[in-house]
Amino acid sequence: MRIGGPVAIRNQVYGWLLLTPAAFLLVAFTHYPAVATLAQSFFTQGTALHPSKFIEFENYRFMFDDPVFWKVFRNNAIYSSITVPTSIAFAILMAIWVNEKLPLRGLVRMAYFTPTILPMIAVANIWLFFYTPEIGLLDQILGRFGFQSPNWLGNTDTVLGCVIVLAIWKDAGFFMIFYLAALQSLPVELEEAARLEGASRWYYFRRVTFPLLMPTTLFVMINSLINSFKLIDHLFILTKGGPDNASSLLLYYIYEVAFSFLDQAYASTLTVVLLALLALLAVGQFTILDKRIHYR
Amino acid sequence: MSRIEVVSLVKEWNGTRAVDNLSFVVPEGTFTVLLGPSGCGKSTTLRMIAGLEDVTAGRVLIGGKDVTRADPAKRQVSMVFQSYALFPHLSVAENILFGLKVRKIAAAERDKRLKRVAGVVGLEDFLDRKPAQLSGGQRQRVALARAIVAEYPVCLMDEPLSNLDAKLRGEMRSEIRDLQRKLGMTMVYVTHDQTEAMSMADQVVLMKDGVCEQIGTPDDLYNRPSTAFVARFLGMPPMNVIRLACGAQGCRVAGLESDGSVTVEAGDGWLLGVRPEDIALDPSCGIPGQAIAVDYLGADSVVRIALGEQQIIARVAGHCQLGSGQPIRVSWTPAVQHLFDDQGRRVA
Numbered sequence: 001m002r003i004g005g006p007v008a009i010r011n012q013v014y015g016w017l018l019l020t021p022a023a024f025l026l027v028a029f030t031h032y033p034a035v036a037t038l039a040q041s042f043f044t045q046g047t048a049l050h051p052s053k054f055i056e057f058e059n060y061r062f063m064f065d066d067p068v069f070w071k072v073f074r075n076n077a078i079y080s081s082i083t084v085p086t087s088i089a090f091a092i093l094m095a096i097w098v099n100e101k102l103p104l105r106g107l108v109r110m111a112y113f114t115p116t117i118l119p120m121i122a123v124a125n126i127w128l129f130f131y132t133p134e135i136g137l138l139d140q141i142l143g144r145f146g147f148q149s150p151n152w153l154g155n156t157d158t159v160l161g162c163v164i165v166l167a168i169w170k171d172a173g174f175f176m177i178f179y180l181a182a183l184q185s186l187p188v189e190l191e192e193a194a195r196l197e198g199a200s201r202w203y204y205f206r207r208v209t210f211p212l213l214m215p216t217t218l219f220v221m222i223n224s225l226i227n228s229f230k231l232i233d234h235l236f237i238l239t240k241g242g243p244d245n246a247s248s249l250l251l252y253y254i255y256e257v258a259f260s261f262l263d264q265a266y267a268s269t270l271t272v273v274l275l276a277l278l279a280l281l282a283v284g285q286f287t288i289l290d291k292r293i294h295y296r
Numbered sequence: 297m298s299r300i301e302v303v304s305l306v307k308e309w310n311g312t313r314a315v316d317n318l319s320f321v322v323p324e325g326t327f328t329v330l331l332g333p334s335g336c337g338k339s340t341t342l343r344m345i346a347g348l349e350d351v352t353a354g355r356v357l358i359g360g361k362d363v364t365r366a367d368p369a370k371r372q373v374s375m376v377f378q379s380y381a382l383f384p385h386l387s388v389a390e391n392i393l394f395g396l397k398v399r400k401i402a403a404a405e406r407d408k409r410l411k412r413v414a415g416v417v418g419l420e421d422f423l424d425r426k427p428a429q430l431s432g433g434q435r436q437r438v439a440l441a442r443a444i445v446a447e448y449p450v451c452l453m454d455e456p457l458s459n460l461d462a463k464l465r466g467e468m469r470s471e472i473r474d475l476q477r478k479l480g481m482t483m484v485y486v487t488h489d490q491t492e493a494m495s496m497a498d499q500v501v502l503m504k505d506g507v508c509e510q511i512g513t514p515d516d517l518y519n520r521p522s523t524a525f526v527a528r529f530l531g532m533p534p535m536n537v538i539r540l541a542c543g544a545q546g547c548r549v550a551g552l553e554s555d556g557s558v559t560v561e562a563g564d565g566w567l568l569g570v571r572p573e574d575i576a577l578d579p580s581c582g583i584p585g586q587a588i589a590v591d592y593l594g595a596d597s598v599v600r601i602a603l604g605e606q607q608i609i610a611r612v613a614g615h616c617q618l619g620s621g622q623p624i625r626v627s628w629t630p631a632v633q634h635l636f637d638d639q640g641r642r643v644a
Contacts (some may be wrong), residue, residue, distance in 0.1 A: 187379060187381065189377045189379050189381035190381050190383060192348050192368075192375075192377070192381065193375070193377060193381040193442075194394070194398075195348070195368050195369065196346060196347075196348070196368045196369065196373065196374065196375050196395075197369065197394060197395030197398050197399070197446070198369030198395070198398050198399055199369075199394075199395075199398045203398060207394075208383055208385075211385045212384070212385055294384060294385035294426075
C-alpha cells in the first residue's frame with residue numbers, strides 16, 4: 001500500500017467517522033467549557049446595559065482582595081488537611097480489622113461500607129438529626145449526663161468540625177475497600193516469616209504492610225483530596241456555608257457566586273484557581289511520593 | 297541442644313485429621329526429610345514445629361524443651377518458605393538482615409554477619425538489588441541467607457526447590473546439604489520429590505494421609521520398604537507390586553495359570569514386590585507376558601509388560617528392541633523379592 005493511496009485515504013476517513021461522535025461530545029461538554037471558563041475569567045460579567053469587556057487580570061486582582069475568598073480558602077485547607085489523613089488512617093485501621101478472622105466479618109465489612117452507598121444528601125440528613133439542638137442525638141446524649149452542648153451547626157467555632165466529621169464518616173468506608181483488596185493481595189508467608197523472626201505486629205505493619213500499601217495510599221490520597229474539593233452536597237442540607245461563611249468551601253462559594261450572585265465571570269475566575277490548585281497538588285503528590293513507592 | 301522431638305502429634309481441621317499421631321526424632325545436627333505425596337500432612341507438620349500452626353494434640357520438643365504452645369519467635373528456628381517470602385520492597389541486604397534488626401543486634405555485628413553469609417551463598421554482588429531484579433535461583437539464595445544469618449541451630453525448609461528448574465535444583469540440592477553439614481544445623485526438610493529425599497537425607501519420614509508409613513535412612517526405605525505404599529513411592533520407576541494367588545499348589549501371579557508360579561511362601565491375595573532393575577527378560581524361561589511399550593532413556597530402557605491383567609515394569613540395559621505385543625518371559629531371583637501381606641504390610 002502506497003502512502004497517500006486511495007485505500008489509505010479511505011481508511012483515514014473511516015477512522016475519523018468512527019471517532020467523530022465521541023470527539024464531538026468531548027469537545028462540546030468538556031473541552032469547550034474548560035476553555036470558555038478560562039476565557040470568561042478575563043472578562044466582566046455582561047448585562048443588557050453593560051456588555052462584557054476584556055479586563056485582563058482584574059477578576060484575579062479582585063479575588064486577592066476578597067476576604068470571603070480567603071476565608072473559604074482557609075476553610076477548605078483545614079477541611080482537606082484533616083479529612084484526607086484521618087479518613088486514610090481510619091480506612092487502614094478498619095481494613096486490617098475486617099481482614100482478620102472475626103465473627104460476622106461479612107456484616108462488619110458491610111456496615112463499614114454502608115456510608116459509601118448512601119447519597120451525600122441522605123448522609124447530611126442523618127447527621128442533621130445528630131447535630132440539631134434540643135432534639136438532636138448529640139444533645140440528647142450530652143443532656144442525659146447534664147452537659148450543656150453548643151449549637152453545633154450554628155456556632156462558627158464548631159460548624160467546620162461537624163462538617164469534617166461527616167466527611168470522614170462518609171469517605172473512610174469507601175477507602176477501606178481499596179485497602180482491604182490490597183491487604184488480601186499480600187502473601188501470608190511474609191507475615192509468617194516476620195513472626196518467626198520475632199517481629200511485633202506494629203513493627204511488621206510499619207516495615208512491611210504500610211510500605212507495600214503505598215500504591216493504594218497514593219491512589220486513595222489523590223481521590224480523597226479531590227473529593228474534599230468537589231463534594232459539597234452536604235453543605236446545602238446542613239449549613240449553606242454558614243454561619244458567616246464558617247463552613248463554606250471553595251466549590252460552594254463558586255456555586256454561590258455563579259447562581260446566587262449571578263457573577264459568572266468571577267465564578268469562572270475562582271474555578272480556574274481551584275483547578276490550578278488541584279493540578280498542583282496532584283502533580284506534587286505524584287512526583288514526591290512516586291519515588292518512594294514500591295510497585296510490584 | 298537442638299534435637300527435635302515430635303511426640304504423638306495430631307492436627308485436626310473441622311474433624312478431619314491432617315496429621316494423625318505422628319512421632320519422630322531428629323537428632324542434633326542431622327538432616328531429616330518429610331516425604332510424601334501432596335496433602336499427606338508433611339507441610340502441616342513442619343508448620344507445627346515452627347509454631348505457625350496450632351497443635352491439636354501431642355507435643356513438640358526442641359533441645360529438650362517443650363515448645364508445643366510457645367510463640368514461633370521463641371523457638372529459635374529459621375525457615376525457608378516455598379515462595380521464599382522475600383519482602384518485595386526491601387533490598388537483598390535488608391531482607392537478609394530483617395530478623396537481626398527486629399532483635400536489635402548491633403549494626404557492626406549485623407554487617408559482619410551479612411558479609412559472611414553473602415559470601416557463603418554467593419550474593420555479594422547483589423546486595424543492593426530488589427527481589428524482583430533477581431532470578432529464581434538468586435531469590436532462593438536470599439531466602440537461604442536469611443535463614444542462616446539468624447545462626448539458629450534449627451532450620452526448617454518447606455519445598456524450597458520446587459520453583460526452580462531441574463538443573464538448578466540439582467545444584468542447590470548439594471549446596472544445601474553441604475551448608476547443613478558445614479554449619480551443623482539440625483534440618484527438617486519437606487518435599488514430595490524422592491530424589492531430594494534420597495540424595496540429601498540422613499533420615500526420611502515417609503507420610504501418607506497424615507500417618508507415618510516408615511522412618512529410616514534412604515537405604516532402609518529403598519531396600520526394606522515396610523509397606524507396599526513405600527515400595528511403590530520410591531524408585532524411578534517404582535517397585536512392581538504383583539498380586540499373588542495362592543492355593544494348595546503354591547503361589548502364582550494372580551490371573552495366570554501354573555506357568556505363572558513363583559517360589560514364595562505366601563497367603564492368598566498377598567503382594568510380591570520386585571524392583572524393575574531386578575527383572576530379567578528372557579524369551580525362553582520364566583513367567584510369560586507381553587511387551588506393551590518401551591521407553592528408551594539412553595543408558596537403559598524401561599519396558600512395560602503385561603502379565604495377564606497385571607502390568608509390571610522392567611528396566612534393562614541398552615536399547616531394548618521389543619515391539620508392542622511381542623511375547624516375552626520375565627524372571628527374577630528369590631533374593632530380590634519383597635513380600636507384603638494383603639494389608640500391604642511387609643512380611644519378608
